Amino acid sequence: AQSVTQLDSHVSVSEGTPVLLRCNYSSSYSPSLFWYVQHPNKGLQLLLKYTSAATLVKGINGFEAEFKKSETSFHLTKPSAHMSDAAEYFCVVSDLGSGYSTLTFGKGTMLLVSP
Amino acid sequence: ETGVTQSPTHLIKTRGQQVTLRCSSQSGHNTVSWYQQALGQGPQFIFQYYREEENGRGNFPPRFSGLQFPNYSSELNVNALELDDSALYLCASSMRDGYEQYFGPGTRLTVT
Numbered sequence: 001a002q003s004v005t006q007l008d009s010h011v012s013v014s015e016g017t018p019v020l021l022r023c024n025y026s027s028s029y030s031p032s033l034f035w036y037v038q039h040p041n042k043g044l045q046l047l048l049k050y051t052s053a054a055t056l057v058k059g060i061n062g063f064e065a066e067f068k069k070s071e072t073s074f075h076l077t078k079p080s081a082h083m084s085d086a087a088e089y090f091c092v093v094s095d096l097g098s099g100y101s102t103l104t105f106g107k108g109t110m111l112l113v114s115p
Numbered sequence: 116e117t118g119v120t121q122s123p124t125h126l127i128k129t130r131g132q133q134v135t136l137r138c139s140s141q142s143g144h145n146t147v148s149w150y151q152q153a154l155g156q157g158p159q160f161i162f163q164y165y166r167e168e169e170n171g172r173g174n175f176p177p178r179f180s181g182l183q184f185p186n187y188s189s190e191l192n193v194n195a196l197e198l199d200d201s202a203l204y205l206c207a208s209s210m211r212d213g214y215e216q217y218f219g220p221g222t223r224l225t226v227t
Contacts, residue, residue, distance in 0.1 A: 102148070
């Protein structure tokens with residue numbers, strides 16, 4: 001069975017400071033990992049994905065994440081936060097071990113950005 | 116390229132009623148997955164459809180059922196609605212062997 005743990009329910013940063021959203025995963029198979037973002041009253045937008053290629057993955061809007069197998073982590077970072085980054089972020093694991101691709105979501109981290 | 120669309124946007128139903136939610140998949144995608152997102156929680160997998168058949172199911176009771184049509188659009192049906200069914204229902208489309216799923220904006224269901 002696969003699972004995801006997002007270590008912080010809320011993260012507060014000031015505009016222009018770095019962002020770190022932490023995620024640990026568990027998977028019986030070689031996982032694919034994703035970060036999705038959800039703005040208020042909106043659907044989910046894919047930020048970036050890891051699918052067993054380069055361990056440092058670059059996504060949209062300046063976000064990136066590093067896959068660390070030894071630590072079973074996939075933390076999301078951004079060098080400089082912008083007000084528009086305020087949203088909820090979900091770390092997601094997917095595998096095809098069950099014969100079909102299903103996504104397992106973490107509980108989410110709310111990113112708050114202050115001026 | 117047309118993205119994933121869902122209808123209706125919002126819906127209010129009474130406990131015990133039945134509801135049907137609709138989803139049109141992204142152009143070129145043949146697989147549709149449905150998720151339930153309760154308030155303050157991450158989405159939970161309900162089921163997936165491929166070639167008009169249920170291809171996998173999460174931990175949801177049989178009163179949650181679905182359909183997929185030849186044009187790959189899909190419906191989610193929920194019978195005997197309960198208060199706890201109040202949630203945002205998300206549809207996602209993908210290719211059969213694709214890891215990436217693209218989400219629609221969701222349908223907000225309120226059960227009173």
